[in-house]
Amino acid sequence: MKNPTDQNSEMRSVLKENLDRQLPPEVEQRLRGRLAAFRQQMRAVGSTAASGGHRVSVRRWRWALAVGAAASVLLVGVFHLFRQGEDGAALAYAAVLQQVRAAQTATCQVSVEAPGQPLQTLRCTFVEPALMRCDVGDAGAAIIDFGKKELLILDRTAQTFTVAQLDGVPYIDNLVERLKSLPDRMKEVESLGQRTFDGRSLTGFRTSGKGVTATLWVDPQAKELIRAEFQIGKTTATMTNLAFDVPVDESLLSLEPPQGYTRQETKVNIAELIAGASGAARAVPPEAQGTPAGIMKIWPSRGLSGPNMRMMAGEYYAEGYDVLHMIQDAYFISGPRVVIESPLPKGLYDVYFKAPEGHEAELWEAHNAALRAELEKQFGITAHTEKREMEVYVMTAPGGRAAALRDPESTIHGSYCEGSKYRNVGLGFLEYGLQGYLKKSVVDETGLTGHYDFELACKGTSPEAVVAAVQEQLGLKLTPEKRLIDVLVIEQAKTQK
Amino acid sequence: MGTGSDEYGRLIGPIESRMMRSIWRIVGDPHDAEDALQEALAAIWKSLRRVQEHPNPEALILKMCANAAYDALRRRRRRAAVGLAVDIEDASASPAESALRAERRAEILEAVSRLSRKQAVAVMMRDLEDMSYEDISQTLGCSEPTARTHVARARTRLATLLPHLLDHRPKKENRCEESDRPELRDAFSPERELR
Numbered sequence: 046m047k048n049p050t051d052q053n054s055e056m057r058s059v060l061k062e063n064l065d066r067q068l069p070p071e072v073e074q075r076l077r078g079r080l081a082a083f084r085q086q087m088r089a090v091g092s093t094a095a096s097g098g099h100r101v102s103v104r105r106w107r108w109a110l111a112v113g114a115a116a117s118v119l120l121v122g123v124f125h126l127f128r129q130g131e132d133g134a135a136l137a138y139a140a141v142l143q144q145v146r147a148a149q150t151a152t153c154q155v156s157v158e159a160p161g162q163p164l165q166t167l168r169c170t171f172v173e174p175a176l177m178r179c180d181v182g183d184a185g186a187a188i189i190d191f192g193k194k195e196l197l198i199l200d201r202t203a204q205t206f207t208v209a210q211l212d213g214v215p216y217i218d219n220l221v222e223r224l225k226s227l228p229d230r231m232k233e234v235e236s237l238g239q240r241t242f243d244g245r246s247l248t249g250f251r252t253s254g255k256g257v258t259a260t261l262w263v264d265p266q267a268k269e270l271i272r273a274e275f276q277i278g279k280t281t282a283t284m285t286n287l288a289f290d291v292p293v294d295e296s297l298l299s300l301e302p303p304q305g306y307t308r309q310e311t312k313v314n315i316a317e318l319i320a321g322a323s324g325a326a327r328a329v330p331p332e333a334q335g336t337p338a339g340i341m342k343i344w345p346s347r348g349l350s351g352p353n354m355r356m357m358a359g360e361y362y363a364e365g366y367d368v369l370h371m372i373q374d375a376y377f378i379s380g381p382r383v384v385i386e387s388p389l390p391k392g393l394y395d396v397y398f399k400a401p402e403g404h405e406a407e408l409w410e411a412h413n414a415a416l417r418a419e420l421e422k423q424f425g426i427t428a429h430t431e432k433r434e435m436e437v438y439v440m441t442a443p444g445g446r447a448a449a450l451r452d453p454e455s456t457i458h459g460s461y462c463e464g465s466k467y468r469n470v471g472l473g474f475l476e477y478g479l480q481g482y483l484k485k486s487v488v489d490e491t492g493l494t495g496h497y498d499f500e501l502a503c504k505g506t507s508p509e510a511v512v513a514a515v516q517e518q519l520g521l522k523l524t525p526e527k528r529l530i531d532v533l534v535i536e537q538a539k540t541q542k
Numbered sequence: 543m544g545t546g547s548d549e550y551g552r553l554i555g556p557i558e559s560r561m562m563r564s565i566w567r568i569v570g571d572p573h574d575a576e577d578a579l580q581e582a583l584a585a586i587w588k589s590l591r592r593v594q595e596h597p598n599p600e601a602l603i604l605k606m607c608a609n610a611a612y613d614a615l616r617r618r619r620r621r622a623a624v625g626l627a628v629d630i631e632d633a634s635a636s637p638a639e640s641a642l643r644a645e646r647r648a649e650i651l652e653a654v655s656r657l658s659r660k661q662a663v664a665v666m667m668r669d670l671e672d673m674s675y676e677d678i679s680q681t682l683g684c685s686e687p688t689a690r691t692h693v694a695r696a697r698t699r700l701a702t703l704l705p706h707l708l709d710h711r712p713k714k715e716n717r718c719e720e721s722d723r724p725e726l727r728d729a730f731s732p733e734r735e736l737r
Binding site for chain 2: 061410
């Protein structure tokens with residue numbers, strides 16, 4: 046056993062030895078490009094932003110400078126990402142992304158379709174960094190400051206206004222922010238080809254993540270974003286008539302109510318109103334209202350059949366989870382390694398959690414700890430890890446490395462899997478993925494420690510089909526055996542009535 | 543309060559190289575390094591006043607860089623990147639040496655991404671940036687003993703995760719015990735877009 050002090054200093058040496066390395070010139074060049082763009086941005090916006098906290102000046106001439114300067118430098122950088130295998134479509138996507146990210150203002154029409162709701166159309170205006178106004182015809186408007194988490198609702202007919210805090214309604218979508226955060230790597234974007242809208246031939250791109258699917262339709266000639274669709278759960282928000290960096294009357298986005306309007310204490314459900322006004326939002330469910338930060342709230346699901354999760358700004362809301370999945374999340378462990386010695390509560394549950402203020406960035410760490418605590422409190426679930434002899438699939442390579450396991454063509458994109466194509470992956474990757482289908486842990490005894498490119502397509506998802514496909518296509522044998530492995534044992538759980 | 547370019551020259555200019563190096567050493571991938579730097583710059587921009595008024599703005603900026611790099615590592619774990627580092631290798635190293643180094647770096651970075659944010663940032667600031675505990679405590683907003691504890695715990699945790707590197711033992715062939723990686727689970731669970 047090593048002395049802890051020796052171990053500590055040895056680990057310091059290991060880190061230094063392995064991570065303290067020179068910045069390669071080509072990487073430095075790229076990073077300097079980013080820094081140069083930032084310097085330009087600071088120069089363009091000047092001291093206004095610096096002295097005014099997080100809010101960038103909204104004077105038009107400064108926007109023009111900022112956008113122009115940043116765009117001229119950043120454009121090179123963004124296009125650089127597409128230098129490999131680029132085509133017109135990728136460049137159009139890159140150009141659109143660049144335009145959107147540099148934009149300080151945006152206007153558009155948003156149509157919201159939700160099950161059981163009439164189609165709602167809003168006229169929306171966005172101003173950086175975090176202001177949004179949505180007009181509902183001539184009837185009224187909602188103005189939201191995401192930064193201050195404040196909301197002003199104007200009822201033009203009654204000439205009244207309502208002020209509210211957004212703390213109770215965190216699932217508001219700033220759709221322009223969503224556009225800005227779309228991935229800039231084409232490998233994360235699916236190309237949809239051409240489609241005609243209103244006589245205009247547009248190129249489509251689709252990307253998914255965190256429960257949201259975004260589809261963009263771009264004019265490849267003009268390199269303009271014409272239409273953006275967001276699918277969030279069963280709700281679709283479609284942005285059309287998009288315009289970026291257009292002049293906006295700042296007073297329209299003021300949280301000060303107009304003169305002549307009187308304050309109204311309303312019984313309107315602010316959450317629902319905002320959900321509609323923002324296009325694709327979801328309110329905090331009533332069950333979670335008032336849940337303090339740092340405390341996990343779990344309650345029986347309202348009938349959703351499958352898991353669905355949203356995470357935003359330090360908050361987490363998941364619907365339709367069973368207890369086993371919650372345990373897997375709470376303990377970061379795969380299903381086959383969970384040993385259930387006491388029956389788990391049945392049914393599906395919804396989960397809500399808000400990270401303590403100032404700890405939004407540590408949402409996952411806090412979430413997992415709180416989930417473990419709540420699982421114990423609400424379901425009486427206690428668990429410990431131990432080594433057990435378990436039935437597993439032992440993966441071996443009887444014939445050594447098969448030709449199907451090729452040397453990686455490229456390592457530049459790390460390790461990943463797209464459909465049946467596995468690229469630059471170690472067998473640990475495969476081993477882990479197979480567990481989901483085989484419902485048992487997989488123990489890799491192939492002795493193959495490299496990273497490989499290969500294809501694996503199964504005819505069906507039954508264990509037999511998977512075992513056969515792995516053997517036929519990769520030359521790897523999966524044999525049911527017993528092995529001593531680490532497992533999480535659920536000692537106790539009380540079932541819910 | 544100076545102009546924007548003055549502020550750049552004052553705050554960022556002198557530590558440009560350290561920022562880039564700091565991110566690169568943690569992230570080790572050109573694309574992710576770019577993304578992380580961009581995020582760090584955005585964070586600096588958003589908190590410019592806090593940076594300007596901080597007693598040690600340089601350390602705070604480096605912490606923001608370390609934070610962004612740590613986030614990049616975590617994201618990479620979540621998008622199922624087993625081979626964490628994409629290396630632009632030292633031309634003087636043999637292919638076998640390069641492969642070994644890359645593998646070792648990937649392992650270390652994987653382990654770093656499993657630390658808590660504070661531990662990861664603290665140990666990186668101490669062991670890679672050679673920052674004093676006083677500077678680390680200032681930037682983490684904690685006492686000096688707490689900063690020492692973060693660093694010590696991080697090293698202990700890393701030692702637990704990477705015992706073979708300390709012992710200089712050859713890597714175990716059977717990697718079944720290291721396969722419980724939630725990022726991999728997610729890669730094979732398209733129906734659950736959780737992380």
